[in-house]
Amino acid sequence: MTNCRSHNPLRPFPATIIKIIDETPDVKTFQMAFDDPEVMENFKQKPGQVAQISVFGVGEATISITSSPTKKGLLEFSVKKVGMLTSALHRLEPGCKVGIRGPYGNHFPYEKMKGKDLLFIGGGIGLAPLRALIDFVLAEENRKDYGNIEIIYGARSVDDLCFKYDILERWPQMPGTKVYTTIDRAEQGWEGHVGFVPAYLEEINPTPKNKYAITCGPPIMIKFVLQALEKMGFSDDQVITTLEMKMKCGIGKCGRCNIGSKYVCLDGPVFYLSQLKQLPPEF
Ligand code: FES
Secondary structure, three states: OOOOOOOOOOOOEEEEEEEEEEEEOOEEEEEEEEOOHHHHHHOOOOOOOEEEEEEOOOEEEEEEEOOOOOOOOOEEEEEEOOOHHHHHHHHOOOOOEEEEEEEEOOOOOOOOOOOOEEEEEEEHHHHHHHHHHHHHHHOOOOHHHOOOEEEEEEEOOHHHOOOHHHHHHHHHHOOOEEEEEEEOOOOOOOOOEEOOHHHHHHHHOOOOOOEEEEEEOOHHHHHHHHHHHHHHOOOOOOEEEEOOOOOOOOOOOOOOOEEOOEEHHHHOOEEEHHHHOOOOOOO
């Protein structure tokens, strides 16, 4: 039987789509499982890692794994329809075959985070990689290792909020967990907060004491979130973000993902702000 070690790293393993959840008009979450249970068992991802998903006859793309490793027997990927590959993925149905290879990249420093409070700040589909870590720290077997959890999440509109079942229902009920949800502009039927994520963050004004801030979202949101965190007194080593752009091979071979001297697929996608500040200014 083929196992992960002897396998050509560029050849994906066959997998099947089990379930598809419509998150927003252009984002779907795919639950997938490897066809070979041994491959599924050996796929040991850590929160923050990515995988390459292939749609046969179309190509492949790097997608962050949005499910926690504590969720066994399947993987979840939330995919925004932005190009040919992701559009092809969106046309598939439960039961369709895909290929998966990985996991790739580094991961959130969940060991270092033990004993700390965690502040998650996400925008739009940017909540997808954060969700892997949120569900990891909230899992029964890990919860005692971490302090309070705050999650600030926003999207353009109610329709654009991903994982509504988590942000509005499941996570707010978890012990020691607070969820703050916002949409950019007021709309009928929404009684929650209205405003951009960085402004909401400043309003909430969390203390940096004994805390890590982990953020992912559109570049413009990240820019203002980082400024706000700095104003609140977070040091560059307390702020972590994740980048996924430009990955192709995922294993340091194609040279597509380099930023200065770093390769996102090998050195990232997770970076401390202190590391990001050493990269060329466009990032
Ligand atoms: S994705 Fe090919 S070198 Fe990083």
